[in-house]
Amino acid sequence: MTLRALHDRARRILDPVRYDFVAGGAGAERVLADNERAFDRYRLLPRVLRGNARRDTSVDLPGARGAGPVLVAPTAFHRLLHPDGERATARAAAAEGAVLVTGLAATVAVGEVVAAARETVADAAVWFQLSLHPRPEVTEALVRRAEQAGCTALVVTVDAPVFGRRARDLRNGFTDLPPGYAAENMRDLPGAPPGALTDIPMSPALSWRDFDALLAATALPVLVKGVLHPADALLAVAHGAAGVVVSNHGGRQCDTVPAAVDCLSAVAGAVAGRVPVLLDGGVRRGSDVAVALALGAAAVGVGRPVLWGLAADGEAGVRQVLAELRDGYDHTLALCGGGGNTDLTPDMVVRGDGPW
Numbered sequence: 001m002t003l004r005a006l007h008d009r010a011r012r013i014l015d016p017v018r019y020d021f022v023a024g025g026a027g028a029e030r031v032l033a034d035n036e037r038a039f040d041r042y043r044l045l046p047r048v049l050r051g052n053a054r055r056d057t058s059v060d061l062p063g064a065r066g067a068g069p070v071l072v073a074p075t076a077f078h079r080l081l082h083p084d085g086e087r088a089t090a091r092a093a094a095a096e097g098a099v100l101v102t103g104l105a106a107t108v109a110v111g112e113v114v115a116a117a118r119e120t121v122a123d124a125a126v127w128f129q130l131s132l133h134p135r136p137e138v139t140e141a142l143v144r145r146a147e148q149a150g151c152t153a154l155v156v157t158v159d160a161p162v163f164g165r166r167a168r169d170l171r172n173g174f175t176d177l178p179p180g181y182a183a184e185n186m187r188d189l190p191g192a193p194p195g196a197l198t199d200i201p202m203s204p205a206l207s208w209r210d211f212d213a214l215l216a217a218t219a220l221p222v223l224v225k226g227v228l229h230p231a232d233a234l235l236a237v238a239h240g241a242a243g244v245v246v247s248n249h250g251g252r253q254c255d256t257v258p259a260a261v262d263c264l265s266a267v268a269g270a271v272a273g274r275v276p277v278l279l280d281g282g283v284r285r286g287s288d289v290a291v292a293l294a295l296g297a298a299a300v301g302v303g304r305p306v307l308w309g310l311a312a313d314g315e316a317g318v319r320q321v322l323a324e325l326r327d328g329y330d331h332t333l334a335l336c337g338g339g340g341n342t343d344l345t346p347d348m349v350v351r352g353d354g355p356w
């Protein structure tokens with residue numbers, strides 16, 4: 001099944017409230033729409049006769065090697081979409097060689113997620129996404145859980161100082177997890193939050209000082225997710241981030257920001273290769289992956305398509321999504337004469353409404 005067909009099947013079989021939770025964005029959903037549309041404004045300028053008989057699309061990232069430059073972005077509550085939840089996602093990512101970013105808001109605890117990945121492939125790469133908690137001891141407890149589980153990097157999400165206002169969820173009354181589900185990584189932490197949606201930490205009082213405290217509390221590399229302004233990318237590097245993820249949270253936070261891919265060049269330019277820059281938001285085709293890499297991303301994350309695959313067909317559905325993106329990317333790389341990811345360069349992308 002194609003990504004479109006998997007989405008359509010997921011939509012048919014899912015409870016509409018759960019469908020809306022995944023599909024929706026903040027405000028009038030302008031950013032949600034623009035993330036995808038923005039990729040249509042870019043075109044590749046292939047190079048020819050480059051003599052690359054073989055292609056290697058593998059990528060070295062902090063604490064992980066990916067078979068290709070497509071990661072599974074951190075997304076909440078997989079058991080709402082399929083009974084196997086994050087276990088199925090983990091097995092699929094491992095089987096496809098994709099780095100999995102599992103998150104604080106997972107409905108399966110990080111230890112079990114990593115175990116499912118490593119039962120599939122012994123050295124499967126799993127990162128852990130977390131939000132900083134205003135109480136440092138809670139952040140530290142989460143970090144210990146991720147370390148003990150065997151995660152090889154942390155991703156700290158910084159674009160949610162407050163929760164985005166999502167019209168669909170408000171209309172549907174989706175304000176917390178249904179009975180029987182919890183954000184499992186939030187269980188039994190200091191202060192003992194039970195794992196409700198409102199236990200997911202968000203605070204506008206957080207600052208780079210809290211980020212520094214996180215770095216001091218772990219030896220793992222820490223990437224910063226949710227950066228759009230080049231000045232923040234520079235601050236992230238100055239504070240010791242191991243990578244920067246250009247992201248507007250899939251259009252679920254501020255509905256008045258640019259499409260994620262439109263922020264990529266400026267951030268990559270500012271970072272200037274000191275740490276890897278990643279991108280997520282609106283990646284739906286292998287050619288989108290190629291555009292992002294040409295604009296300076298080392299890899300991209302994919303959110304909703306993975307969830308549609310999971311809802312439509314569990315582990316097999318997620319595998320199809322990852323395989324389609326991998327094949328599409330490899331094909332585009334071939335059409336551009338490339339032998340590896342770094343053969344896609346900024347001079348090979350043009351932007352505008354055409355004609356080019």
Ligand SMILES: Cc1cc2nc3c(=O)[nH]c(=O)nc-3n(C[C@H](O)[C@H](O)[C@H](O)COP(=O)(O)O)c2cc1C
Binds near residue numbers: 129248252
């Ligand atoms: C249902 C859903 C849940 C998400 N949960 C989280 C989360 O818990 N933490 C986080 O940092 N990002 C979260 N995100 C954002 C994704 O990591 C990613 O930034 C976004 O989905 C990328 O856009 P895409 O869906 O267009 O690929 C979530 C996105 C969706 C759709």
Ligand SMILES: CC(C)CC(=O)C(=O)O
Binds near residue numbers: 197
């Ligand atoms: C539970 C939320 C914090 C997950 C999230 O970030 C999202 O829904 O976009």
